[in-house]
Amino acid sequence: MKYPTVVTILCTLFFLNFSNDCPECVTSDTFLLSTEETVLRDELRRELVADQLVGNHEGVKIEFEFHDLFINEVIPTGGLMAKYQSLLRMHGIEAGPQRQVLISPSGKIEIGDYDDWGQLLGAPIRLGKAVASAK
Structure with missing residues (x-):
């Protein structure tokens, strides 16, 4: 997408205006990460x-x-495979045939199901109380 959406702009403005009141929110590219997503990423x-x-x-x-x-x-x-499978399950991420967890160098984390060309199928899975899970 070339231009930011209205929601992206509003979320960014909200964060910039109220970031001191919301220490658990972290910006990552164009959306806010929940506390749970930040903990998982880190x-x-x-x-x-x-x-x-x-x-x-x-x-x-x-x-x-x-x-x-x-x-x-x-x-x-x-045992590293079992370690990471267990770590992801602890955070509510179950295995799926097209499930991926992506962490960009800039700190964005995205969880979801992707096709063979790297396109997200449906909505990303969000962790935390402020956002709904994709089920």
Whole structure:
């Protein structure tokens, strides 16, 4: 999308005007992250870097395929696959044949089902009390 939508502009203005009153809100590109999304993003990033699966400011793409989990197109070895499957389940993210978790270098996290061309199918899955889950 070339131009921001009205909702994007309003959300950005709200955040800029009331950011001191809403410390749990974090901007990420064009939308606000809930506290739960921020916690998941930070926890995933910390663990992935500690396990040397990604660099500090590298984008992350976690894909589910049957019982396997791919992190940036690599299957984690040993108990790491179970570790990340468990971590995602703890945050309410269940495996699905097209389910992906994307974390951009800028800090945006997006969870949803994607087709073979990387297009989001339906609405993204949002975590937290302020946004509805896609079910």
